[in-house]
Every structure is written in C-alpha cells, then in structure tokens.
Amino acid sequence: MLRRTTQVVTGAVAIVITSGLAGFGQDQERSSPSLGFSTAQRAAQVEAETRALAVPTPARARAWLRTLTEEPHVAGTPADHKTALFVRDKLQEWGWDASIVEYEVLLNYPENLRLPDGDVSGTSLELVRPDRQKLPVLESFVKNDKDSVSGKAFPAFHGYGASGTANAQVVYANYARPEDFDSLERMGIDVRGKIVLARYGELFRGLKVRNAQKRGAVGILIYSDPADDGYAKGDVYPGGPFRPGSAIQRGSVQFLSLGPGDPSTPNGPSIKGAKRLPIDPVNGFPLNNHFVSGSFASDKARHAGDAWEKETGLVRDDYFASIPALPISYDAARPILEALAGDNVPSGWQGGLPFAYHVGPGPAEVRFSTTMHYELRPIWNVIAKLKGEVEPDRWVMVGNHRDAWVYGAVDPGSGSAATLEMCRALGTAVKNGWKPRRTIVYASWDAEEYGLVGSTEWAEEHEKTLDEKAVLMLNVDSAVAGTELDVDGVPSLRDLLLDSADAVTDVRTGRSLRKTWVEHRRARWISQVPVDLPALEAEKDSPRDSSVAPRFSPQMDPLGSGSDYTAFVDHLGIPAVDVGFSGRYGVYHSIYDNFHWMETQGDPEFLTHTMAARLYTVFVMRAAAARVVPLTFTPYAEALGEHLDDLRRMVERKARASSADPSKPPFPFKGVAELSQSIARFADQAKSLDRQAAATAADEDATAERLTRLNDALSRVERAFLLKDGLPDRPWFKHAVYAPGLTTGYASWPLPGVRQAIATSNAEMLAAQVSALVERIDAATAAMKDAESAAKP
C-alpha cells in the first residue's frame, strides 16, 4: 500500500485489555448474519458460510504468497505481468469470470545498472563535508534470506520522483510538516539552497517533498528513523519484525491529497490513445526535471513545464515533485545527522539514534543523485466476477492491489494471498450451490504504489456504471502486518463489519474478532476520548451519578487515503471499508518485506492470513446474499456528531488562542447550529430507516420489487454526500464527509471543507462549506427517507 500502517503496536502488552469486558451492546452467542436476512433465508446462509469458512487454509495462503513474492514486481514490469496472469488463471480455475484489463500509464523507473564496485549507476549518496564518506544506497544481505540479495530489485527511488543531483549543506527538518518548517524559520534557519533531511512519518512522503521545494530546498533525503519503525519499536529483522539499519522505505512522491492516478490523465482513464496532458513520455518532463543544484538541467525540461502550466492553468510545482528526492536508511542518515551542528532540535524532533540531534545547517554537506527513466507502460488490473442471481447488476466489490515496490510480502502480497483464498472459498460456495443475490466483483489492481493508478483509472473509466451498480466495497491492502484487526471505513458498514467479525474466531485467543476489536476500541474510549464535564454550576444542583452508565458505541477509524478505496469513496461516493491486521511491522517498502520475513516474523503459520481470508469471505457472502443491503445509518449519525465535536473543540482552542492575541482575530464557528440541526435530522431519519430496513428484511412476505427498490435506495444514500464541484482546491475529491487531509495525505479529515475553512480561518470558505455540507447531509437524509418509503409495503 501507499499507506503505511501508522499504528505500530509495540512490545508484548500494547494495550491493556481488562479481562471480562463485555462486547458492545449485548453479547452475541452465535454468529449467524443478523443484518438484512430473513429467518427463512438465514439457515441456508449459515450453512453455506460454515462450508465456505472451512475452505481457506494456511497451506494455500502460503503457496499463493510464495508464488506472488518470487520476484520483485514493480508495476508495469514483466514480473508484474506474470503475477497478473497467475491471478487471472487461478480465478478462472475457481469459477470466476476473470480477465486482464490493461491501461497505459506514465511510470518511472530508476537507472539500474549494477557497477563492478557494488554500486548502482544513477544513484549515489555521499557525505562531502566535514569528512568525505560514501553512504550506502543499497540494502544489506541478511543470512538465510535469499531474497535480500537480488540484482532484480530496483535501487531505492521514489515513484513520480524527479531526477537530479543536489550538492549542498543539510538542514534536519523532522517530519517536514509545514509546522516543522515554521519552527526552523523561528530558529532563523532558511532551507533555501539546502538539502532537507527529513524522517518518515506523520504525513505522506510526497507532501514532504512539496513542503521542502516550496521553501526553496534543492533536494530532500527522506530516511526511516529507528524511533519510528526501527529498534525503538522492537527487535529488528532478521531477529525481529522491525526495520534494520540498512532498510530503505521506497514510495511514491505524488501529491496524493490533490488527486491520485496517472498524472497525465487527471480527469479521465488512461486508456490507449487517451488525451493526455503534455507530459514527455520519454523524459518525463515536467514531472522529471533533472535538477542540478536547484536549476533545470535542460531547456527541454523548462519548456515542458511551461506547456503543462499553459494547458492546465496550474502551477507545476504545486503538483509535481520538482527537486531530487532519495529515500535512505538510518545507516546512511546517521553520519549526516552526526555531522550536523547548530542548535539542538526542538522538542519532539529527536529520533532514536544515540546522540543529540541538531538542525544544522551544515557543516554536513551532502551530494546525491537519482536518475529516472519515464515511460508510458502497460499495467494490468485483473477484474473478475461471480454473477448474482437476483440483482446481477448490483455489485459487491472487493479490491486489492498486486504491484509491489520490491517483493511486497506484506504489502500487498498478504492481501493478495488472503483475498485469493477468499475467492477460492466464494467460488467453491457457488459450486456448492450458494447463490449470491448480487454480483461479486473482485479486482486485483496494478500500480497502486505509484499513486492508486490501476484503481483510479478503472474507476474513472467506469464512473457511470459504478454509480449505477456499486453497492459497497471491501478494500484490502496489507492484510497481514500483524495480528490485530484494524478497520477504517464508512460508518454505514460498521454493523456489517461487526456482524462478520463475530463469525470469525481468532485461533490464537479463542475469541471472536469482534470481541477483541470492540474491546480495543473501548479501551481507547475509556482512556483517550475526551470527557465533557457539565459546568460545575450544573453539577452543584444535580450531581451526575454513575447510575447513568456512560454510553459507548465503537466506531471504525475514518478513511483518509493511501489505498485503492480512494476513487470509490472520495470520487464516486461508494461506501467502503479497509480491513486488515496490523501490528509489529517495520520493513514497509523495503527489500525485507519478503517471504522470509513473513515466514519468520509476520505470520509463520499463516494463521492470520487464514483468519483474514475467512473474515473477507463472510463479509462478502453476507453483503452479496442479504435480501436487504446491510447498510445501517445510525452509526453514521453518531460519527457525524463526533466529527462535529472534533471541529467544535478545534474552534474552542482557536478561540483560546485568539482570546489574548490581537493578531489572531476571533474565528466564530458560524453555522454550528445549522450543522447540528442537520445532523440531528439525519440521526432521527437514520434510526427510523434502520428500524424499517430490519423489519423489511425480516418480513418473509416482502415482494421482490419492494426489496429491490429498498436495496437501490439504500445503496444510493452515500452518493448523496457527493459535492458537485468537489472540495476547495481539489475538485476531484467530491465526498462532503470524508477526505484525506490536504496537508496530511494519509490521515483522514472528516468534514473536510468545514475543517479546511476552520484551519485556515477563512470565514467565507466556512460559510460556503457549512452550507454545502448541510445541503449534502440533508440530501442524505432525504435519500434515507426515500429508502424508508421504498421499504414499506
């Protein structure tokens, strides 16, 4: 995945689970589908599920992973194509209607000529001052891990990065967030003409490059600090699952939060012959500028940039990485950091290397080069279907990418292996007579790592069809990066997820996945979710007694970006969940994310793969077979209220900051009443619809027409959240409730328009975004009302 699981669970006791916590709501003794099924239908479904859940096995999951990780398979390479053929053939073997769907997209690869002295042409890194020292750009061989030494692996590079050479003094900029550069500025440190050394974490790496180049840096080195996913989190590979000293995190430096997909076709599919922006398919200009110490290497590059700007009316540097960037290891970063002088770093900037960090600039001076070849390359999605019996034109979708930066055992191999086992289970179920009501669509995406390219281009091509047919989507990426169920998703899918997780037992603990997940959410709620005290005045008169137990309702984390659900949720308004297992995983996007890591560290017995496959299987079987689409909206209402509370807190903090600072005028949260009223209407309607939908599902006499009308209406509720003109500054993002943070790339910004207005203290934007959001929430309420009417006999 583009997105690294930021939640790294460290050590043996990460969250203290108090034994004996009851599950959310009443405990369910049984795991039969409770959503959308009638009693009559349920028995057959349970039997089919039971048989299907017996299909996935550790041995098979292991076999698929072994095959898929045999070679490095970066998108668009022959090895990648081989994996597409393998997946297609397997799916066909299991009864799916599967085929390869090709796109032609712009990709970059680094120069990869191995030199006799062990170096690679085109990539170099050297400490020039105070003492000349060559720094490593390749990962080290690990004993017993044959994959760790492979000439087939590309040297480390950035997807959609620019070629170039930089030679300058270094400034350490922490995570290279805007606030980090602000801190440097307050310290009197200018990064103009400097190389920025930044650590991975906190925000999407492309935005680090953007932040550095906007401030005039001539190059950026992004390294993995041991504090973030190395030894400070636990034992390092091969002795443990975390990042060893030589491991390098590759990755895309696309400016993800502005729009994913092929940058040459930002608003349409990259099919052969598609109209493209003027991007040089051979040299990559203006994506690839061949910068040398801050200047264009050629007039050709400059002219390509001008042409692009003229055609788009945009500023090139706002959209593409234009300075050379190289990902490096902490072994390589250490001598640079040790050679920096200047002030000690501000609070929160110190990493895990054993000395005090300094910000520079210099005396450390570095010279580095990175050389890209850009090409229009074919990529290969595999799209497969199992046809529905009653509503064949309604799609329950499952997607998972297949391309990897190197071997990708976790990312995305574990997802591919687990979803393949799911596909085998579903195929077997159909062979055994199970009849899905809806069509199941499975997608094995390509070029996700470059910027969700395969999924975005396909979604853009099938925009209308998807708008009409898509019911929901299960996104899988790194299915097994640990043992703890980790779910992000649109709230209307919470209950289906809980329902499905209840059907799967974690063999390691003997408890249902639901139980453990709910307990983790509850533990977080107990210790971290803010407590709002009523004013002491109120307490004085009517003290709050604990006889009213505080209310807990678990929520999934909101979706940001960084995986293939993005186009579906954010651009098309299709409800999605992203489901995997996370935990002790530190070799993300390195050569060590390979089969040997998985066999020795991640999932030696492939139990988690099997558990994941079972969870995906039951989730999809219920989504596809339920007579009433299993979306519920009460959780959505709760989530909206919580998101609004977050913004209210943000405004309160701003008001505090303003209260004494004349330079910060008060920023009133105008519109909070309208928003809360709109959410209250949504909540009332949601409750009523959920009740009616459940009643209809239970009504054995419900006519086929009534069910179909209800299902169509339920499926359309999420579409009501789409803003016609999209979000401020990024029209491709159309969802009014969820979007990735404009300045984070990965992390979600719920209620993004209003949030952006508050963050930037833009009163005009606030008025417009509140009104747009209220309109969309009201539209969703109206859509729910329609669904309720449709549900009634």
Place this chain on the structure above:
Amino acid sequence: MLRRTTQVVTGAVAIVITSGLAGFGQDQERSSPSLGFSTAQRAAQVEAETRALAVPTPARARAWLRTLTEEPHVAGTPADHKTALFVRDKLQEWGWDASIVEYEVLLNYPENLRLPDGDVSGTSLELVRPDRQKLPVLESFVKNDKDSVSGKAFPAFHGYGASGTANAQVVYANYARPEDFDSLERMGIDVRGKIVLARYGELFRGLKVRNAQKRGAVGILIYSDPADDGYAKGDVYPGGPFRPGSAIQRGSVQFLSLGPGDPSTPNGPSIKGAKRLPIDPVNGFPLNNHFVSGSFASDKARHAGDAWEKETGLVRDDYFASIPALPISYDAARPILEALAGDNVPSGWQGGLPFAYHVGPGPAEVRFSTTMHYELRPIWNVIAKLKGEVEPDRWVMVGNHRDAWVYGAVDPGSGSAATLEMCRALGTAVKNGWKPRRTIVYASWDAEEYGLVGSTEWAEEHEKTLDEKAVLMLNVDSAVAGTELDVDGVPSLRDLLLDSADAVTDVRTGRSLRKTWVEHRRARWISQVPVDLPALEAEKDSPRDSSVAPRFSPQMDPLGSGSDYTAFVDHLGIPAVDVGFSGRYGVYHSIYDNFHWMETQGDPEFLTHTMAARLYTVFVMRAAAARVVPLTFTPYAEALGEHLDDLRRMVERKARASSADPSKPPFPFKGVAELSQSIARFADQAKSLDRQAAATAADEDATAERLTRLNDALSRVERAFLLKDGLPDRPWFKHAVYAPGLTTGYASWPLPGVRQAIATSNAEMLAAQVSALVERIDAATAAMKDAESAAKP
C-alpha cells in the same frame, strides 16, 4: 533538591510563544507593588525596591557559588560544616541576626576506600552472565573540569539505603511504578528473587525501591536512561548541559510520601537526647539490613527490625528500603540491558539506547554490592533574621538547603548563591532605611537531600511558634537549572508572585518575567487544558459564539514534595511557593553538577542567578512590607474548582471502565454536589474578602489595630485546611488540599484524601474524605469571613 525538575525543556523551541499575546488581565506598564500597599506607602517601597534590586550582581553570585561548591559537601560532613560557617558569617556581615542550629540525626555514608585498581571498597557492579564484565561505578574525568576527578566525592549511593549484596538474574521494570510491575505480571514475569533494573523518572526513587521489595526482588539498580535526561534531550556534558554516559544520579530512597525527616524521630525534633525509635546508630538496623541475596546477613539486623516493629506497630518493609539499591549510569546499564532477552518491552518502556529493550528475566545476571555506615551525625541549619518594625512576631520566611550530594552547583548551590544575594540586598535595604513591617527569617537548611531532614526537624521543633508567627514561605532549591521561570505554589500566593515577577526584567528577552511566565501558562491552556463541550443538544438551540471569549486565569503548579516547603505546607498549613528557573539540565545529583557545568552550560554569565536574586528580593520585600498581608483567595477558589474537575474526569473515566466490566463495579462520585457547593461558598467569600482586603490596604486611615487583626486573620486562613488526624495512611500529612502523591512521592495530588478514595475505589473512604474536605473548605471560608470582618473599619 530531592526533587528533580521533571520539566526538561528541550532544544531551542520548546514551547511556541505566539508573539503579541497580552499578559493575563490588563497589562501593567509599571511594576510597583499592587498588593497590600496604600498609595502613600507605595512610593517609599518602590524607591527601596529599586535600590535593592541594584544590589545583586553576577560577580557576587558567582563568588558565592564558587565558594559553596569548592568541595563535595554531603550533609553532616566537615565540608558541609564549613559551608554553614561561611553562610552564617556572610549573613552576619550583612546585618542579619544569624546563628547555626544543630540537630543530631541518623545519616548513612558509603564505604569510601579507594583501591589501587581504581575501584572503591564496598561498592561493586558486575555482569556475571552471559559474559563476565566489570561495570563502572565511578564517574569519568572530563577534561578542563577539575571537579570531575575528586577522591573526596563519595561513590554513588542512596541516602537511607540498605547495605547488601545481590546476585541474580535481571528484570527490566521501566520506571518501577506499580503499573509497571502489573504489566510484568500480565506478561508472566515474576520479580521474586530477581534484581530489578529500573530507570529514573516519574516517581520518587524511594518508591521504586519500595515497589520492588514489596514484590520480592532481592536488589534494585536505578539508572538514568538517555531518553530521560541524556542525549535524547540535547548535547551532553561537557559539550552540552545533559547527562553524559558515566554520570550517576545519587539520591535518597526514603519513602518520602509517608513522611520526611529523620526516620528515628518521625514525630518530633531530632535534638540531642531526643527519644528515638530503636534504630541502631552504628549499624543502622533496621534501616540497614545487610541483605545478601534476599536474606538477612545477621540476627542483629533481624532483631532490630522486630524491635522497631514492636515499638511502632508498623511493618518495617513499608517504611524502609530493605533491599540493596545502587544508582548507576547508562554506560553501566547498557551492557545489562543489551544482555536481556525475553519479550520486547511494552509500549512506553523503550528508552534511548540504540537497540530494542527486553524485559528479561536474564540471561543477564548481575552481582552488586553496596556498603553503608550509619551514624548519628550533627547537621547545621543556619537560621537568620531581619527584625520587623510593626509586626516583629510575624514571619516571612525564605528557605534553601545547603547540603549537596556532591558539589551541587545547581542543586542547591544556585539557590544558595541567589538567596545569599537576596540576603545581601535585604540587609543593604535595611541599612539604607527600609523598614520591613514583619520579621524576615532566612533558613539555610541541612540534610535536605536525605529527606528534608534539617527543615523537617526544625519545623517539628518550632511547630507552635510557626503556627503562631509564620505568614508565608518562599522556598528556593535549584534556583538555576535553566532560564525559564518555574513556580509551584499555594494559590493564595499567585498574585504576589505575579506582582513580583512583573518587577523583574529578563535581560535576555527584555520582557518582564511575569509576561513570559503567563504566556507559557496560556500556551499550555490553549493546547492542553481540556475543552468541555456543552451537549450538542444545547448547541443546536443556542450555538456558542466566540463573542464570549474563553476565560484564562493562570495557575501555578500545585506543590507535591521533594523540597523543604513540605513540613511547612503539609504539616503546618503555611502558604508557600517554590520558585526557580528550569530548563536544560541533565546532570542532577551527579559529580558534574559542579561549578564548571554552571560556568560553561547553565549560566555562564550568572545572569539567571542575578535575575533569581532580584525576584526573591522583591517578593520578600513586598511580603514583609505590605501593610496588608498580600494573600488573595480568588485564585485558590479557581484552583479548587480545577482540582475538583480533575477528579470528576477521573470518575468519568472510571465509570467508562465500569460500564462494561462486571469486575469493576460502578464507583459513583457521591459528594460531588457537597464539594462543589462548598467550593462555591469559598469562591464567593474569597471574592468578597479580596475586595475588602484591597480596600483596607488602600485606606490610609486604617488603624494599626485593624491592620494587625486583618493580617493575623489572613495568615490563618491556610491553617484552616489542616486535618486534625491527617490523611489516610499518613497522619503526618495534614493539609486537606495539597499533598504529594502517595504513589508518586514528588508529584502533587490535589484534594489528596478524596483522590486516594477514588483511585482505590473505596466508597467508605470517599464518604469520610469528602466530609472531611468539605469541613476544611468551610472552615477556610469561615476564616476568610473572620478576616473580612476584621478588615472592616
């Protein structure tokens, strides 16, 4: 100080100060005393202050520090006595009535015979397995720092520690908090028969020993992790102010939160011939058990323990460290930590050494010895007075300890140097004709480091006098551990502190100390103090607009323990503040806390010393000269409300935890209404009294008798908070509002009785403590009412 400043400000930009923040309330252009003075009196006072503030100079502060840090001067040693003579003589020279007050107290010193091979007899540390390796127990010589090599310095040891030898496998226990041992237990790790390796931080070191011995460990090594005050905070000495690899934090392992002072006289002064508990003054039994691998070394020790238990009716192990404990450096801890196997540590346990930590037990096995001599030793407080003109029997007190673990340039030398400059300034002021209304009492305490011994014994001896005469106390300890004003205190002294801080300019910034301090508090309030949202329901109907600016009132941090204010506040109910400058200081209680550190790192130009001396001078001059005692109670009311809110939040979190866990029955906050009503009454009365006191101060016609009556009444308000029988489990602590945490030692537990009841879910204790607290708050309200009556003409 016993207490290490836990707030370590790292790097150059620790807290972002938004420029242009106005001060709290209205900005004061001038710095004349606003509290307790009449207009007529003010002019003379301002003039006297102006002259007095010109007295302290960097050169003199430097000279006093140079003299006081010439030799290691542990309490009770000849070098310590020399410093007492020096201080007494200087004070006499400056016009104070000064004398040495001796006590005879039980102290311990380590065996200190330097062996030919560079070792020290009686202290040893060795890694026995997996590979035999001697580990360092002495600190390294630092070039240019003559003090860093001194045979006069004791080897590292713990005050009130037990002698002994332990040889066992090691378990790493993080900070050795109760919850850390709980985590180990959940991991299946038993510390019985093991040596616990714990890092410094979070709680008072004596409680670490207590926690370890209660769980059956046979020894404990406490080390300084570089994450806490070493290179992870900034450059290390001699290149920076933080802790280098060989530095060792000595310190007392008394069980501080149960009661400070000489353990042989827990309830009275240690004067010559005092009745003492049966503690062997030669061998130290039962404090000093000479444990060998968990067993008593002698029957004598066992019998001494039995005798002590019989006489006190207490359990010896609850009151004294009974297992050998040795403080060590991170250079010494590293090979042990590296040799530990077992699971990776839980989240939050990893320190700053460059490898993944493991909990053990073993294979690391360690053998260590520490050998103590116990003696009844004389200690020397210096007590000095400048007599008051109008109310000579009312005392404004300033105290600062003088004994140090080694040289103690910061702790306590900087405090001694700064308060000596204050004493010189005050003496000069009197010579110049300034007439304090009240008597100023200056105390240079001894044996603070062992457990606040000098101040506690003196306070116990003069309990009745102090009850009658003491108005307030300024406590100083490490005056200069950085550049940022750091104040803990009883809220009635907030306004006097603000008022005084307004009169002193920070020469480095050109701004008043008040302004910067208020801005730091405000920044914390903006970003960290919880926001309580009104229920969304309420917002819906009447949205909160920012036209009502949120209210900020800065508070000092509450007093816990760890310095000499403890007996005065907690045992006698005398309002106190603890005032110093903190920041980048990592050599606490090591040999490097010496003059060279101060000259090269801490305060090279002695500007902060001078600033501190000025602040103390103006604070004391105002406290001593104001016609009305400058205590205000509105801040106290605000603080009580905030402390209650903290407890309400605690109860809410408990209620959340109970809501789903049958093993955790709900714990209602019975009494919250009574408490909030009581606080509301207090607040009303406080406002009214503050108004009346200000009016009386301003009333030029106020009679001498009226002023005296008012002053006496104001001084007695704090006494009303004293509980006759003290707090649960620790009757010596009598203050109902402030106490050190029972399980923290240092950190404050405001509303300690109620807090303890909530923390332990003890409903019976809650009822009793709420009622006791309400009674005390009401008593304080009544005392304020008396003061208000006295204030009226």
